[in-house]
Amino acid sequence: MQYDRIRDLRALDATVNSYFDGKLFQNKVWTGTVEGLPVYFIEPHHPSKFFWRGQYYGEQDDFKRFSFFSCAALELLLQAGKKPDIIHCHDWQTAFVAPLYWDLYAPRGLNSARICFTCHNFEYQGTAPASELASCGLDAYQLNRPDRMQDNSAHDRVNPLKGAIVFSNIVTTVSPTYAQEVRTAEGGRGIHSTLNFYSKKFLGILNGIDTESWNPSTDMFLKVQYSANDLQGKEENKDSMRRLLGLSSADDRTPLVGCITRLVPQKGVHLIRHAIYRTLEMGGQFVLLGSSPVPHIQREFEGIANQFQNHEHIRLILKYDESLSRYIYAASDMFITPSIFEPCGLTQMIAMRYGSVPIVRKTGGLNDSVFDVDDDTIPNRYRNGFTFTTADEQGLNSAMERAFSLYKTDESWQQLVRKVMNIDFGWESSASQYEELYVQSVARARAAGSRT
Template structure:
């Protein structure tokens, strides 16, 4: 997070003592969030055998009334329609359209304007979109209720504007891509759970998202850590860059996508991993205090 934006008037103090601060990522409960044992799923799966993810995708589509066929998207100007289409205004994209998911509180912190934009952009790119979440802010809740009503008869968009724990497990398991376009995010758990279930994050580079999601096209990051698609500016152009690359990668490089899914599912975002860092920090603090006393 930008220190001035998040410092709440203490940014000068934070900057001058920055070496005294240590950041430790959240950890998730890998027993509660485990696709290999999750009783909420239609089919369990794991990083070494994730065929069950495709079956969960079918199950969610059936449950929400989403189409199993190709998404039809507007034809680009000056492009001829392919023979497979029944209308010159649309072209067919792949038979297995990606599902983009989002599970969140609909509040300004979470980038609601970018979530709204992602719904329409996903449809333009030939994908499907599932949003699960509600807002405590009346005008935001109303705005998304209007969007849900607008897409009520569309077979590629579903907005479920409530809290639903069992359904959240199914959405994580069924989606191919997960968007987390937060304006600020001290750490976040959504991106970790999504990766645990093999859903590739599209995240804004802020706070803990910037410390846990690394762009697959960033050559400055070791290959083993690259696990998603990121963007910096909290605007539509920034989101488009990351989301477009994610959906195109899904559609055009199936082998590479499977390898990416297996990689993110194997990453350790467990509480055990985080707790070890707390223990190490405590031991270092005690050692420094003892050394200062002896001096």
């Protein structure tokens, strides 16, 4: 835990007991304030030490770990006498809350809430043998059915993500385009038929960024702070980063292309690799920050990094480094995100905040946040980057070549940079849409209650 981010952290006097595998286990509960909000932290006293593993995800017993957490969270609400209007769960790790709430906790008196479930990436569904449901007290016989939690492609397995879609009152994902894509056989990862059946309660709301944290005029990681009204500081950051990474600074008008990503197939790894070499051919510079959990991809990019180890125009840094990432956003002229699919994507929003013009593939949230400067069907005020449709080298080349061409017309490029920096990608719009959903759902529940 990042204790420095939590104010007034203290343990509650009472422990919360929760059932699991037919036994009662104690949970120590801590409370504190994070960014002005009260937050509860559950410390399970379970012999398996579910959350003392040194990593959040990727354990063999993740299904058990997160179903235990979901039980304990609901037990805390019940025992503390909380009466929430909305319980909002995210991703398969807390998807258990929806069936647990209706099957076990509403009958025990925790019955005031509507359940909202948000999936950030439908690739991750958490499926497991149906028998594992019994650990958290759910009835596998009742729930392992096609209209409930049974996985759509394996009848002896349950799918927590599907369970949340079935049992929640509101289901959302992180962009309108992604919400359409996952309702197709190609994009739905096996869950599309369920989403289509429940389409009336499913929609996409574009994510936002924390515009206070991501702000080039106050970002202390940068060499020089700057704003849309004063772009000189952006040039100074570019010069400074070139020196830091040992890149040539012979020509100030050489465009710098940035890329910050996890190197996984979803992110269009083959196109990122191509972009490195294409940038060099077109007389630009390229900086990549990121690493891969996939061994053969990590090895491949280590090979490219070694190839360009002392090159004056290319640098690959294969790790995660937040301070360097902010520096790259500030220093780069263009920012590339050639994803195969992208539920929302935040890097393109952050890049624009720092005056780096995005080059993206038209998919998911990228399609909802980046509009091509040459697209006459889009009002001019919304055009803010370069897009391509097909996930191949030809499509990427076209977008990159148009970006490099505009970069050479200095005044037009400066206007575009100022435009993208002034776009508001803050959370306010997303938050107001969620608030509206909450209010409507609660109102419907009360109206239904008054009729019975």
